[in-house]
Amino acid sequence: MVMFSDKEEFKTAFKNQLEEKLGKTIDTASDFDTYRALGSLIREKINKDWLKTNQEYKTNKTKQVYYFSMEFLMGRLLGNNLLNLNVLSLVEEGLADLGLSLSELEKKESDAGLGNGGLGRLAACFLDSLASLELAGHGYGLRYRYGMFDQHIIDGKQVEFPDYWLTKEFIWEVRRPEDAIEVRFGGQVSSRRDKDGKLHFKYENYEPIQAVPYDVPVVGYHNDTVNTLRLWSAEPSVEDTMKKAEKEGEFGHFLTYKRSLESISDFLYPDDSTEDGKRLRLKQEYFLVSSGVQSIVRSFERLGLPWSSFPEKVALHINDTHPALVIPELMRILMDEKGIGWEEAWEITQASVSYTNHTTLSEALESWPVGLVRSLLPRIFMIINEINERFCQALWKTYPGDFSRIADLAIIADGQVKMAHLSIVGSHSINGVAKLHTDILKEREMKRFYNTFPERFNNKTNGITHRRWLMHANRPLSSLITEAIGDEWVQEPKQLNKLMERKDDLSFLDRLHEIKQENKVDFSNWIKDTQGISVDPDSIFDVHIKRLHGYKRQLLNALHIMHLYNELKSDPTLDIVPRTFFFGAKAAPSYHFAKKVIQLINRIASVVNNDPDVKDYIKVVFIPNYSVSIAERIIPSSNVSEQISMATKEASGTGNMKFMMNGALTLGTMDGANVEIHDLVGNDNIYIFGLRSEEVWDYYRNGSYSSKAVYENDERVRHTLDQLIHYSPFSRGETDFQEIYDALLTYNDEYFVLKDFASYLLAQKKVSQDYQRKRQWNLKSLVNISQSGIFSSDRTIQEYARDIWDLQRVKTLK
Numbered sequence: 001m002v003m004f005s006d007k008e009e010f011k012t013a014f015k016n017q018l019e020e021k022l023g024k025t026i027d028t029a030s031d032f033d034t035y036r037a038l039g040s041l042i043r044e045k046i047n048k049d050w051l052k053t054n055q056e057y058k059t060n061k062t063k064q065v066y067y068f069s070m071e072f073l074m075g076r077l078l079g080n081n082l083l084n085l086n087v088l089s090l091v092e093e094g095l096a097d098l099g100l101s102l103s104e105l106e107k108k109e110s111d112a113g114l115g116n117g118g119l120g121r122l123a124a125c126f127l128d129s130l131a132s133l134e135l136a137g138h139g140y141g142l143r144y145r146y147g148m149f150d151q152h153i154i155d156g157k158q159v160e161f162p163d164y165w166l167t168k169e170f171i172w173e174v175r176r177p178e179d180a181i182e183v184r185f186g187g188q189v190s191s192r193r194d195k196d197g198k199l200h201f202k203y204e205n206y207e208p209i210q211a212v213p214y215d216v217p218v219v220g221y222h223n224d225t226v227n228t229l230r231l232w233s234a235e236p237s238v239e240d241t242m243k244k245a246e247k248e249g250e251f252g253h254f255l256t257y258k259r260s261l262e263s264i265s266d267f268l269y270p271d272d273s274t275e276d277g278k279r280l281r282l283k284q285e286y287f288l289v290s291s292g293v294q295s296i297v298r299s300f301e302r303l304g305l306p307w308s309s310f311p312e313k314v315a316l317h318i319n320d321t322h323p324a325l326v327i328p329e330l331m332r333i334l335m336d337e338k339g340i341g342w343e344e345a346w347e348i349t350q351a352s353v354s355y356t357n358h359t360t361l362s363e364a365l366e367s368w369p370v371g372l373v374r375s376l377l378p379r380i381f382m383i384i385n386e387i388n389e390r391f392c393q394a395l396w397k398t399y400p401g402d403f404s405r406i407a408d409l410a411i412i413a414d415g416q417v418k419m420a421h422l423s424i425v426g427s428h429s430i431n432g433v434a435k436l437h438t439d440i441l442k443e444r445e446m447k448r449f450y451n452t453f454p455e456r457f458n459n460k461t462n463g464i465t466h467r468r469w470l471m472h473a474n475r476p477l478s479s480l481i482t483e484a485i486g487d488e489w490v491q492e493p494k495q496l497n498k499l500m501e502r503k504d505d506l507s508f509l510d511r512l513h514e515i516k517q518e519n520k521v522d523f524s525n526w527i528k529d530t531q532g533i534s535v536d537p538d539s540i541f542d543v544h545i546k547r548l549h550g551y552k553r554q555l556l557n558a559l560h561i562m563h564l565y566n567e568l569k570s571d572p573t574l575d576i577v578p579r580t581f582f583f584g585a586k587a588a589p590s591y592h593f594a595k596k597v598i599q600l601i602n603r604i605a606s607v608v609n610n611d612p613d614v615k616d617y618i619k620v621v622f623i624p625n626y627s628v629s630i631a632e633r634i635i636p637s638s639n640v641s642e643q644i645s646m647a648t649k650e651a652s653g654t655g656n657m658k659f660m661m662n663g664a665l666t667l668g669t670m671d672g673a674n675v676e677i678h679d680l681v682g683n684d685n686i687y688i689f690g691l692r693s694e695e696v697w698d699y700y701r702n703g704s705y706s707s708k709a710v711y712e713n714d715e716r717v718r719h720t721l722d723q724l725i726h727y728s729p730f731s732r733g734e735t736d737f738q739e740i741y742d743a744l745l746t747y748n749d750e751y752f753v754l755k756d757f758a759s760y761l762l763a764q765k766k767v768s769q770d771y772q773r774k775r776q777w778n779l780k781s782l783v784n785i786s787q788s789g790i791f792s793s794d795r796t797i798q799e800y801a802r803d804i805w806d807l808q809r810v811k812t813l814k
């Protein structure tokens with residue numbers, strides 16, 4: 001659809017919106033008002049295409065995929081929507097005529113931070129790709145009242161503040177009370193046989209909760225497709241609350257009751273690396289699943305097709321195991337509400353559901369105590385139990401007498417419901433998120449399941465949307481690319497490899513360098529404005545941004561900086577290439593060790609940045625509140641991308657892909673998708689160091705790693721670690737970092753930080769040397785950009801659509 005025929009039409013529409021909707025004029029409107037007017041105008045304009053897309057799906061009975069995820073880390077939507085709607089320049093110029101700056105208005109939007117990190121951001125990138133590829137795919141999630149916490153650094157430590165993102169209206173959402181669903185918790189189930197011997201289940205004394213959907217349009221790139229992100233919000237059902245209020249005759253009770261129901265969609269659990277098993281979290285999971293599956297079944301029924309064709313029209317995808325209850329929930333609806341028998345319901349369920357595994361960290365694998373599941377979800381528990389019984393019986397037939405195998409694979413064991421097992425048994429496809437990760441699943445973590453169901457396992461290497469992470473985040477680079485190779489790469493990102501034609505074009509390489517330099521200057525100004533720290537745009541921008549976790553080894557980076565500091569202090573004439581180390585990371589509020597690492601990084605920053613002997617050579621900046629918007633700011637101005645996880649622990653990583661696409665060079669271990677980046681760019685264009693996965697497993701097997709031995713044999717390690725606990729500029733004579741010291745030495749360094757210290761130093765030296773040879777560096781950067789197209793989430797989504805979901809591209813009518 002043509003949204004505005006020209007700039008003038010836009011200006012008129014915008015002014016009307018401001019006056020009619022907000023009762024303001026350009027002179028009296030605040031920046032937030034103008035953002036709201038612009039956003040709501042665009043949202044209204046999207047409506048027509050949104051309606052049309054939905055009608056087409058209905059009329060053509062198009063197969064649709066529903067991507068269930070407890071997290072959607074969307075970030076801001078305005079800029080990306082304008083880009084996808086093909087009105088970015090028009091709006092920008094129109095606003096400029098009115099004396100307004102689009103980029104300033106964009107900043108008024110709060111990040112929709114409904115996710116922790118990689119998993120939630122992946123879901124967001126997938127939505128963009130689905131719509132842009134004209135695939136009928138929607139996101140189903142929760143409308144958390146508080147998203148990812150707001151991180152402040154106070155006295156060098158992380159302090160969490162609630163993220164009040166909804167207090168400023170979220171202009172993109174549309175509340176749809178007419179599509180509300182009732183979700184039921186607790187109560188009792190009884191069964192009776194009818195005269196034909198058929199079992200019927202009666203569910204009583206449950207607690208009903210209204211799930212009200214809020215729909216957010218997901219706009220495809222230049223194609224008129226508008227899919228939906230449906231976010232469910234928990235509300236008391238009006239009728240029930242009235243009854244309750246009358247019964248108890250007291251308004252105070254009513255309010256407490258209302259609050260307790262609403263608490264289901266109150267806040268996002270801020271930990272993505274450990275499973276904390278809280279009752280409210282299980283409620284959230286079932287709330288999402290039940291409202292989602294009920295509403296999907298409702299739409300399917302409107303098509304008037306037989307139940308057997310459900311899997312031909314519906315694909316249910318679960319993003320990790322958090323929504324695994326879609327399996328028993330769909331079974332429940334098909335059997336209890338639609339009267340379908342077990343076998344048929346099971347066939348339909350399995351053929352519809354597919355599952356992505358995101359981790360091999362055992363502490364992150366979900367399991368729920370049987371007692372909790374039984375009391376909170378009695379009918380669902382019965383169904384899980386039956387799935388388990390039948391599965392174990394089938395195993396017994398194939399492996400008679402093999403108790404250990406059956407105990408190993410069972411869905412319910414040791415009083416726990418194992419969500420990964422449920423997900424594998426109940427789906428037709430299980431995928432890992434990078435080649436190495438999928439191999440680890442098949443050969444190690446899920447070996448017995450792989451042997452049982454080899455045809456279900458497959459790899460889908462993650463991706464990122466190049467529209468947000470290159471076209472929108474780095475417009476100058478994006479324009480340069482188009483100047484050089486035309487704009488086909490936008491629709492087909494693999495064509496970025498045409499950039500290799502320019503590898504000998506020195507003036508092109510210089511342009512590439514200038515753009516990076518300009519981005520670095522912009523970013524430096526922003527750092528100066530927001531943090532008051534001056535950084536040198538000519539220094540190497542070395543960036544480590546991701547969740548803070550032991551396995552991601554921010555500590556290794558920090559120890560290296562301490563070592564550099566020591567070297568500079570002992571030899572002030574040392575010839576070192578100036579560097580600025582940037583960090584951005586949130587720690588889960590209960591993850592004590594991770595918070596200590598944040599404190600250490602901030603301590604190092606205060607020492608290094610204030611020491612006249614070193615501050616012109618190295619600087620350390622901890623950017624608070626790492627989020628999608630901050631990632632978009634920093635990645636285009638990065639030279640070095642720190643991807644230094646302990647091999648085997650990072651399933652894929654997607655940060656690594658964003659950096660590569662923006663011309664930063666990866667400094668990393670052979671882990672996750674780094675392996676695939678390495679294979680694409682070759683040894684000369686990446687800095688690989690440290691233990692390989694096989695070596696890590698060897699150490700695990702023979703238990704021969706001793707961090708103390710490293711400490712004793714490497715004077716640099718010893719000196720640095722001692723500075724954590726003995727009097728030093730870093731410890732300031734206090735015991736703040738004793739815990740880090742103990743983790744590394746007393747507890748034998750779980751993540752092999754010290755083992756990889758020496759090789760990390762060497763790799764860092766090589767980075768410094770290479771950076772001085774500008775042309776070669778720029779060429780390496782070019783190679784990285786040119787090979788990054790494969791990491792567009794368009795490629796990933798095409799693979800899911802073809803191999804897992806069996807989705808065809810729909811051509812939307814113009």
Ligand SMILES: *Cc1c(COP(=O)(O)O)cnc(C)c1O
Pocket residue numbers: 116117118121545546547626627628631652653654655656658
């Ligand atoms: C991409 C992204 C991540 C994931 O980063 P990794 O380096 O892959 O862990 C986390 N948080 C935000 C805000 C992101 O944009």
